[in-house]
Amino acid sequence: MIQQAHKSNEIAAQAFSLIKECGLRPSPQRIAVAAYVLCYRTHPTADEIFTGLKEQYPSLSRTTVYNTLHSLVSSKGIMEVNVEPGIARFDGYTEPHAHFRCQMCNMIYDIDLIEMSFPEEFDISGVQVNLTGCCPQCRVNPKP
Ligand SMILES: [Zn+2]
Numbered sequence: 407m408i409q410q411a412h413k414s415n416e417i418a419a420q421a422f423s424l425i426k427e428c429g430l431r432p433s434p435q436r437i438a439v440a441a442y443v444l445c446y447r448t449h450p451t452a453d454e455i456f457t458g459l460k461e462q463y464p465s466l467s468r469t470t471v472y473n474t475l476h477s478l479v480s481s482k483g484i485m486e487v488n489v490e491p492g493i494a495r496f497d498g499y500t501e502p503h504a505h506f507r508c509q510m511c512n513m514i515y516d517i518d519l520i521e522m523s524f525p526e527e528f529d530i531s532g533v534q535v536n537l538t539g540c541c542p543q544c545r546v547n548p549k550p
């Protein structure tokens with residue numbers, strides 16, 4: 407329990423500095439949006455973030471969620487990932503990594519890219535690698 411409390415303080419502090427770094431005023435609502443993305447490693451959509459926070463922050467608007475997410479993406483505090491066509495998801499893990507979407511349960515997993523090499527003549531500013539298949543969980547418990 408103590409460890410959990412410590413972790414949520416850490417996330418709140420990190421969320422506060424991400425909001426400041428992207429030039430926004432660190433209002434409780436904006437900090438909550440950033441903290442949600444850092445805390446939930448499920449790659450939530452803007453709608454999922456809004457739904458997840460609106461009970462605790464009744465004054466939160468969809469526009470605030472969208473604008474905060476886009477400012478955070480522009481300042482590279484978080485990443486936008488497009489694992490499924492037309493659906494923007496948000497990721498607080500900003501090291502280059504691949505995404506694996508399970509075709510059975512639809513969960514999105516982070517996969518570390520080990521020793522990827524890129525041709526030096528390209529100036530690469532972003533990486534999106536999308537994998538699909540069956541996750542370890544679903545391989546053990548296949549649904550009928
Ligand atoms: Zn699965």
Ligand SMILES: [Zn+2]
Binds near residue numbers: 497
């Ligand atoms: Zn990810």
